[in-house]
Amino acid sequence: MSVRVESNSYLTDEQHRVYTLREALERNGGTPSGFLELLAAVIDDETWRKVPSGVNSDEPFEDFASFVEAKPPFGLGAKVEDVRVLLQIKHPHEGVRRVREQMDRMRAEANRLLGTGPEEDPVTRDARDFGGYAKTGGWLFGLMVARCVQPGSNQGEKPESSPRGSRHEVMKVSANEFGRRAGCSANRVMRFYRAWSRAVEDGLVPGFEDLQPGVDIDLPDADAWSQYYATRSSGESERGTRISAAAEAEGIRPTKALEVAENPTALRVAILSDSGTAEAARNALMDRLEEDPDLQAAMAKHISDTATLKKAVAAETKRAGQVEYVRTALEEGAVKTPAGQIIPLPDDIKADAEERLLPSDHAGQSGPAEAAAAYEVLHQFVVQSVDKNPQVNVQERRAALHSRVRQASKAFEQLSLDEVGDLYDEELIESLEQLNGFVATCIQSMKAAAQRPPLRAVREA
Incomplete structure (x- = not known):
């Protein structure tokens, strides 16, 4: 039994809302702003579950698809396929965040309620899209921009080269218009455009004038895309160009280096929380120090102003001096006394010093403890050798006295005797x-x- 309602005087609130939704579907399906808004309300408060499914029935609809196809005043009297088509059309005010979020929620819930449509298996669709992107990477999106965008063009402007009536007379649009339709910024669109332009200069892809909207071409390998596309506008600046060139020289993607350069706070967190990152940062700074006088001055000032660093520098200087002293002695097979006298090293002393110099943790570098232990072995050998040999002992004492006298003389020579009277x-x-x-x-x-x-x-x- 079919019922046609011309008046809403006998309808419940829920049926009235369904009736209005049905009228919106018939009246403005071409620009379905009213329909989409009413559908969002019907889905949001589950109106379709609150109306009877037919004449002389209090039972609700079993599913949303039954509600869509049921005849008025109980359902919409529409085809599910038609509603699916309307769901793909954007609301004219989706540029407003509130409207966009409302439409996104409505579409997600409507698609869930309607289920998978004919020939719309989501796994197959995703696999197809993934396969296309896996083969071409960013070139696929670059082609979309390159064949559809003509910077500075008006939306209604047709290319003069397009023959009237040809299948290629679909007009290209500006970056702003393409971005509006894509739901992204014009700047992002232009980054793809400039990447394609750079590839054109290298002869890797056809020029813009040879591309038409909707027409596919063979695309380069996906790995080549990163050489032309900069995900950030900073990649096109002088600073970004330097970073990109250095990244390519190191064999890494420029986008990774640019991302780090644009996020100093994230870099700081990584250095503070991870020893491996801190080590990489230290090595990079040391490499840069050699060619950056400003950085040298800044690092030197920072060290001199920080007590803990000053102590660490002093300790490291002492360690390096001890290690150098021991290694020189081991290489030459002899040690020098403070007076410069040469004393040959016995084999057992050499072996003892060499063993103590080796790092205990196999880190590749002797630490302060190892350096001090090896140095002490040679120092004690020198002290004992000087004590046992009177001639050497006298020479050492004479050298020590010479040193102290010279120091005292130098101190008095630096005095200004003309002023002592005052x-x-x-x-x-x-x-x-x-x-x-x-x-x-x-x-x-x-x-x-x-x-x-x-x-x-x-x-x-």
């Missing part, structure tokens, strides 16, 4: 007189020792 101070004079006494005593002691015959001569007499 600096009278009893305590200072007392200290100088005491020092003078020490010097005189030292001189007398050395002269007296020189006048005594050598101990060997006394014994022979």
Whole structure:
């Protein structure tokens, strides 16, 4: 039994909403803004579950598809396929975020309720799209832009070269219009356009004038796309060009390097939280230091202003000096005393020092503990060797005294004696007189020792 309702006086609120939705479907299906909005409301509050499924029946519809196909005033009296088509048409106000979000929710729920349509298996569709992209990568999207976009063109403008009535007379649009239809920015569209342009210059793809909307061509291998496309506008700046060139030289994708360069906070977090990233950053800084005077100055100032770093630099300098001393001694087979005297190293001392110098954790570099232990072995050998040999001992003591006298002399030579008259101070004079006494005593002691015959001569007499 079919019922046609010309008045809504006998309809419930839910039936009235269904009736209005049906009228919207018939009246403005060409520009279905009203239909889409009403459908969103019907789905949102599940109106279709609250109306009877037929005459003399209080049972609701078993599914949404039955509601769509049921005759008025119970259903929409439409074909599911027609509703699927209408769902693909955009609401004219989807540029407004609220409307877009409402339409997205409605379409997702409507498609879920309607289920998979004929010849629309989502697995097959996704597999087909994935296969096309896997073969061509970004070239597929680049082709879409290259064949449809003519920067600066008006939407209604037709190419003059297109013959009237030909299948290629579909007009190209501006980047703004293409982006509007695609739901993305014109800048993103132009990045694909410029990438294609660079590939044209290399002879890899046809020029824009040889491409027509909807016409496919053979595309290059997917791996080549990253050489032409920059995902960020910074990749086209002078700075981005340098980064991209360096990335290609290292064999990595420029987009990865650009992403890191544009996210210093993320880079800082990675360095702070991961030792491997910190090590890579340190190596990069050390490589850059050699050719960047400004960075050298900044690093030096930072180290001098940071107490912990100053201590670390001092400790590392000491470690490096000890390691160099030990390695030189092992290579030459001898050590030098402070006075510059050469003492050959016995094999057992060499073996002991070499063993202690090896890093315990096989890290490839001797740490402070290993360096200090190896250095101490040689230091104790030198001390014992000097103590056992009187001649060597005297030479070492003489060298030490020479060093101290030179230091004292240099200190007095740096004084400006022309100004001491204005600096009278009893305590200072007392200290100088005491020092003078020490010097005189030292001189007398050395002269007296020189006048005594050598101990060997006394014994022979």
